[in-house]
Amino acid sequence: MKEPVFVSPAEIAASKAAAKRVKDEVYDLGLTYHIESYGCQMNEHDSEKIAGMMEEMGYAKAEDKSKADFIIFNTCCIREHAEQRVYGNIGALKKRKDENPQLMIGVCGCMMQQKDAGRQLFKRFPFVDIVFGTNELYRFPLLFEEAYHGERTLQVRDMDGEIAEGLPVCRNSTFSTFTNITYGCNNFCTYCIVPYVRGRERSRQACDVLAEAKQLIADGYKEITLLGQNVNSYGKDLTPRVTFSQLLRQINDLPGDFRIRFMTSHPKDCTKELLDTMAECPKVAKHLHLPFQCGNDRVLKAMNRGYTAEQYLELVHYAKAKMGSALSITSDVIVGFPGETYEEFQDTLSLVKEVGATSLFTFIYSPRQGTPAAKMDDPVSHKEKARWMAELLALQEQISAEQMQLHRGETFKCFVSGKGKLGDNYVAARTDGNLIIEFEGDDSLIGSFQNVKVIEPLTYVLRGELERN
Ligand code: 5AD
Ligand code: SF4
Numbered sequence: 001m002k003e004p005v006f007v008s009p010a011e012i013a014a015s016k017a018a019a020k021r022v023k024d025e026v027y028d029l030g031l032t033y034h035i036e037s038y039g040c041q042m043n044e045h046d047s048e049k050i051a052g053m054m055e056e057m058g059y060a061k062a063e064d065k066s067k068a069d070f071i072i073f074n075t076c077c078i079r080e081h082a083e084q085r086v087y088g089n090i091g092a093l094k095k096r097k098d099e100n101p102q103l104m105i106g107v108c109g110c111m112m113q114q115k116d117a118g119r120q121l122f123k124r125f126p127f128v129d130i131v132f133g134t135n136e137l138y139r140f141p142l143l144f145e146e147a148y149h150g151e152r153t154l155q156v157r158d159m160d161g162e163i164a165e166g167l168p169v170c171r172n173s174t175f176s177t178f179t180n181i182t183y184g185c186n187n188f189c190t191y192c193i194v195p196y197v198r199g200r201e202r203s204r205q206a207c208d209v210l211a212e213a214k215q216l217i218a219d220g221y222k223e224i225t226l227l228g229q230n231v232n233s234y235g236k237d238l239t240p241r242v243t244f245s246q247l248l249r250q251i252n253d254l255p256g257d258f259r260i261r262f263m264t265s266h267p268k269d270c271t272k273e274l275l276d277t278m279a280e281c282p283k284v285a286k287h288l289h290l291p292f293q294c295g296n297d298r299v300l301k302a303m304n305r306g307y308t309a310e311q312y313l314e315l316v317h318y319a320k321a322k323m324g325s326a327l328s329i330t331s332d333v334i335v336g337f338p339g340e341t342y343e344e345f346q347d348t349l350s351l352v353k354e355v356g357a358t359s360l361f362t363f364i365y366s367p368r369q370g371t372p373a374a375k376m377d378d379p380v381s382h383k384e385k386a387r388w389m390a391e392l393l394a395l396q397e398q399i400s401a402e403q404m405q406l407h408r409g410e411t412f413k414c415f416v417s418g419k420g421k422l423g424d425n426y427v428a429a430r431t432d433g434n435l436i437i438e439f440e441g442d443d444s445l446i447g448s449f450q451n452v453k454v455i456e457p458l459t460y461v462l463r464g465e466l467e468r469n
Helices: 009-026 041-056 080-091 094-099 117-124 134-148 206-218 244-252 272-280 297-302 309-326 342-355 382-406
Strands: 032-037 070-075 104-109 130-132 153-155 176-180 223-227 259-263 287-289 328-335 359-364 411-419 426-430 436-440 449-457 462-466
Touching: 009 041, 009 134, 032 041, 041 070, 041 104, 041 134, 041 176, 041 223, 070 080, 080 104, 104 134, 117 130, 117 153, 130 134, 134 153, 176 206, 206 223, 206 244, 223 244, 244 259, 244 272, 272 309, 297 342, 309 328, 309 342, 328 342, 328 382, 342 382, 359 382, 382 449, 436 449
Parallel strands: 032 070, 070 104, 104 130, 130 153, 176 223, 223 259, 287 328, 328 359, 436 462
Antiparallel strands: 411 426, 411 449, 426 436, 449 462
């Protein structure tokens, strides 16, 4: 694998210089921005970087979207539904732009990186000022500067992708946050558009990840989620090689009271060493988001997933043996991959029963232009797939409820994240496995770890009681 390519410090400096020039121009105008983010946590984190750059350009976050001076859509193209929503929302801004020509509008993210999509959108919506792809993120201030001076700007480069260090980040939360460890994906699952819009897999240097983690801990963050399309293959492109397990151990060894999360794990690269590491590192949340997508071996092969249902189960059994009831497993599942039969779908249901996941993220297959699966025969109707989906959801609901019952009487170390919904005097906390526990407690507990005992499992939330030390 080739070494990751970094954006040069000179290019980052040029981008920062553009931000400074914009700031000098707008500093006393009180301008505001609003970011509309679609899709996964990776995109959400990119939006935090866009926010960081906006603030460097002297813009403040708009309290009210309808009053923002700059609106940017950070798009997602993983499924068709996400795309349709974006088009609808951009179209709805035309009237506002007619009324207020000063309003600036931007569109960026994965959808713009698809073949011709950026160019077409630029043409179709002439009131959009800036369009750029995922490879352009670090250059955003340069593009913004041009657009601010009245020049509509379109930038989408088709390339393998680089790593840009040193971008400003304006984080949405003060206690729970993300950091990328890898970008891009090399797996080319046949249904998936991500490798085409996010480029080749590349790892950040361990020293950069560690420095950021240290800073986040010093800033008071209590939960750090390590992000990558396939975190398990972290470091394959680094010399000397650093494995994901080694990286986890190094972060776990940093001083401070915090929790480490990570996503997404790919079953084909998930090693027993990683599961041992999770079990052995007290700061690593015992939560494994390990998408199996499907339970039928023929379909898994057609998806190019690189494992069988049996191999997946072997990992799950190993993880459960190592981490016991502390472990929470979640997964993504695709229903109705082209050519999948109802009999084959039954294998997914069987796997769902055996895995006993806390929750599932379920999707009906959505053809993505340019992927191999989009060219496969897909004879089953959407209506029929929706029926299969309902079956899957009913089964998982029952399993999730059973899982919740298992926790009655258990005590969890939880992170108290905000106000609860069960009553005025309740606060809400999250377990390692992302279960929500609500308990009666003072607002001053928000932002801290507490031990909470489960009193009553409700449908989607556990009711608990603060355990006094
Ligand atoms: N159709 C439906 N679901 C998809 N996913 C990715 N591509 C598609 C598609 N074309 C799902 C997978 C993946 C999750 C992020 O989105 O389950 O794990
Ligand atoms: Fe898409 Fe597969 Fe890569 Fe995940 S691992 S981003 S599903 S290609």
